[in-house]
Amino acid sequence: MHEAAYKIDLYNADVINSVLLIPLRVVARWEQLIHGTIADFQDEVELIGEDAASMDAYAASDPAEFFVVLSEYFFSSLELLAERFADLYGCSVRFYRQDPLSRLTALRSGRIQDVHIMA
Structure with a gap:
C-alpha cells in the first residue's frame, strides 16, 4: 500500500498531464487537514517519542509521507486511524471511495448485507 499511495500522490501532483482523481475543493480541504494534523503529530512525536506515537513517526517528516502513511493505516489500521484522525479518515473514505x-x-456484527461499495 505504501508504494501504491506514492503513485497515487504523484499522479495527483502532475495536474498538467493528468486528471485529478478528486475535485480541487476536496484537495484544498484535505491539504488543510493534513498540514494541521502533521503539526499536531510532530508535537506528539517530540513529546512522547517515535516508539509511543499513535502511528508511524515517519509520517511526520513531510506531507507526502503523511499521505502515504495515512493510506497504509486506512487499509491496515483503520480503527486507529478513524479514532485518532477522524476527519482524515473521512477524507480517505471519499478519496478511495470505500469505507x-x-x-x-x-462483518463483525453479522450484517454483511449492509456493506456498500461507494461509486
Missing part, C-alpha cells in the same frame, strides 16, 4: 471500517463493523 473499510463500515465493512469491518458490518
